[in-house]
Amino acid sequence: MCRHLAYVGPPIPLGRLLSEPEHCLVRQSWEPRGQRYGTVNADGFGVGWYAEGDPVPARYRRSGPVWGDESFADLARVVRSGAFLAAVRDATVPGADGEAAAAPFTSGPWLFSHNGNVRDWPDAVADIAAATLPPREMLQLAARTDSALVWALVLHRLRQGDDLGTALAEPVRELAGASPASRLNLLLTDGTAIAATAWGDSLWYLADPRAQRVVVVSEPYDDDPRWCEVPDRTLLTATPARVALTPLKETTP
Numbered sequence: 001m002c003r004h005l006a007y008v009g010p011p012i013p014l015g016r017l018l019s020e021p022e023h024c025l026v027r028q029s030w031e032p033r034g035q036r037y038g039t040v041n042a043d044g045f046g047v048g049w050y051a052e053g054d055p056v057p058a059r060y061r062r063s064g065p066v067w068g069d070e071s072f073a074d075l076a077r078v079v080r081s082g083a084f085l086a087a088v089r090d091a092t093v094p095g096a097d098g099e100a101a102a103a104p105f106t107s108g109p110w111l112f113s114h115n116g117n118v119r120d121w122p123d124a125v126a127d128i129a130a131a132t133l134p135p136r137e138m139l140q141l142a143a144r145t146d147s148a149l150v151w152a153l154v155l156h157r158l159r160q161g162d163d164l165g166t167a168l169a170e171p172v173r174e175l176a177g178a179s180p181a182s183r184l185n186l187l188l189t190d191g192t193a194i195a196a197t198a199w200g201d202s203l204w205y206l207a208d209p210r211a212q213r214v215v216v217v218s219e220p221y222d223d224d225p226r227w228c229e230v231p232d233r234t235l236l237t238a239t240p241a242r243v244a245l246t247p248l249k250e251t252t253p
Contacts, residue, residue, distance in 0.1 A: 009213025015076035034219035044102030063098035116183030118146035164195035
């Protein structure tokens with residue numbers, strides 16, 4: 001369920017990756033090629049991007065399918081950015097909070113998306129949430145969804161000073177320990193680097209160090225032979241110059 005994409009590199013129109021390729025993210029909203037769970041991602045979409053000289057990203061989200069939004073088509077055609085994150089959504093719980101539940105979630109310089117679901121939500125992870133998040137942060141959840149809670153756990157670590165990779169890896173281990181059948185493919189950027197986890201669903205990257213660009217996606221948007229699949233249970237950290245893959249081990253409850 002859900003498909004997402006993050007890019008860091010030379011500035012390009014958003015549509016260069018989101019709407020122009022044959023198997024772009026927009027098409028993946030109704031015809032994904034590699035989606036293992038769910039079939040149609042029509043429960044909302046969003047894109048966040050960084051303008052030159054501004055570390056705080058802009059964001060555009062809607063609760064309906066991306067293919068029916070003419071404003072998004074115009075935006076993707078004219079907006080240029082050197083870093084962006086976009087997602088199309090297949091809701092875990094139908095109707096839950098509409099646009100507020102659509103990725104990317106954001107705070108400060110960060111953009112975040114979750115592809116998957118927390119099994120036995122919310123009971124399985126209630127203890128983790130109570131033990132980790134102060135009451136103020138619990139009351140500030142972006143939506144009443146599993147993805148919003150995952151984002152709150154990641155954001156809590158970012159605010160404590162964790163790097164992008166650690167901020168993703170530790171919540172994934174904790175959540176998977178409490179709810180082992182969960183799918184926790186997470187995607188995070190601060191506009192200069194990307195971190196992602198492959199945990200229960202597909203994840204790919206296309207790196208071009210000579211061109212100083214990297215793309216991380218749920219599934220490839222074209223048939224370029226340079227796409228590399230990330231093994232399951234793996235943390236990816238990437239800059240335009242380098243990609244690193246680190247195996248993740250599940251925490252024993």
